[in-house]
Amino acid sequence: MTADLDLATLSVRQVNAALQQAQEGSYRVLHPGGAHALACGLDAPLEISIDGHAGYYCAGMSKEADITVMGNAGTGCAENVMSGSVRVKGDVSQSLAASGHGGLVVVEGSASARAGISMKGVDIVVGGDVGHMSAFMAQAGRLVVLGDAGTDLGDSIYEAEIYIRGNVASLGADCIQKPMEEQHLAVVSQLLDRARLDADPASFTRYGSARKLYHFSIDHMDEY
């Protein structure tokens, strides 16, 4: 049975408190109207549907829960997500899954700037495009993009794997194209399956760290 939590009559705090106290079950958040911080800090295997557009930091810090936004989401959707899944049917604004540690984040539309910034283990699949500086300082996890990527993709990347099907406007510092091998095709294939998005894994290009920024280079001495 699905329980309804209606933001036309409840405050965001009341809705979040109800969700944070729940141990299991299925919930629908009605009339979100772009409210911020919806379904944040969850720590149980709940199934949650947000019945419209969400504001900033939706599904932040989430653990175990499966959260679906039926519309768009604002800045910082699924930031610091730990596990479980977050699915957005529409588009998301900047800093998608920032610092995300784990779980799966799927955006069926596009994400804007800095998607996956400082990602630390989360898997992100974007059906459309991602904006500039996506996967900035990424540390671990996978970013799969079915569309295009904006400028400075993977700037100052530590590790993490990036797979882009479309065009990349430009690569950031220390991010390079890498060969697509059997194991990478398998990774993309599995992530697409989990994301329920359809694309040929062989049509993706892999990017990752050149690992040149890990160490001080004596040749750069003059620049300091």
Add this chain to the structure above:
Amino acid sequence: MCGIVGLFLKNSALQPELGALTARMVHEMVDRGPDSAGFAIYDVPETRSKITCLSLTGETDWQALSVDVERVVGEAVEVIEVEDHAILHSAGDGAVARNRIIEIAPDVSVLSVGHAIELFKGIGDPDAITERFGLARRSGRHAIAHTRMATESAVVIAGSHPFSTGADTCLVHNGSLSNHNRLRERLRRSGETFQTENDSEVAAGYLAWRMREGDTLEVAIERALSDLDGFYTLAIGTRDGFAVVRDPIACKPAVIAETDDWVAMSSEFRAIAQLPGVAHAQIWEPKPATVYAWSHAA
């Protein structure tokens, strides 16, 4: 932080509701800017010029001022007072009237000049400001508004947006400009007059200067992208249109929604969430360094 909103009506049947819809949008942006607020509302252009003035002392003798302006522009001036603001209507040259008021009335700030624009601003609770100036009862074709959270300068009325320096042009700004001092001096040499030390007024002056030089709004904004240094999301109003632009880094938020009846922009979706027909709107985040513009004339 700051919140900005803009509403451009494509369907003229909604014109009587423009103020009420804009006031509701402003209300949602109070959290982003509780210090001060302002709005510009554009109605169908009148044949006479409208000059919106603010009394900085609250004690300005508008009748005496209008007599002086009448003498300088050579046409009758009708004054309509609204709280500490006054709108001067005259068949004379609005730019001449503006310069004269700036010259002789240090207790007055000229907020706008044009045939369509009226502009109101204040400090304090944005809802109280829109209420005080009766925004909800105003009609028009498009409007832009701002709620301010001062981060770098004092909460004074001079820092409230929107800013206008050219005829029927004004803007609201979320962000800050780093080269405004140098740019202000350059624009002064080109004949612009500024009334504050605010960075956003420089952006307004820049656009006014470019459009006076013959640029279209779109071209003026394209030039601004290379000449304005800093971070910004701008909503710009002109006599016939409305435009939105974000700097190339785009760290200040913006969302645009469009239906057959209207185009709305705001810092956050929640300001748009209550507009009529929003469930069927096309909603998107404006891309960095990209000009989005709409015009009633087109």
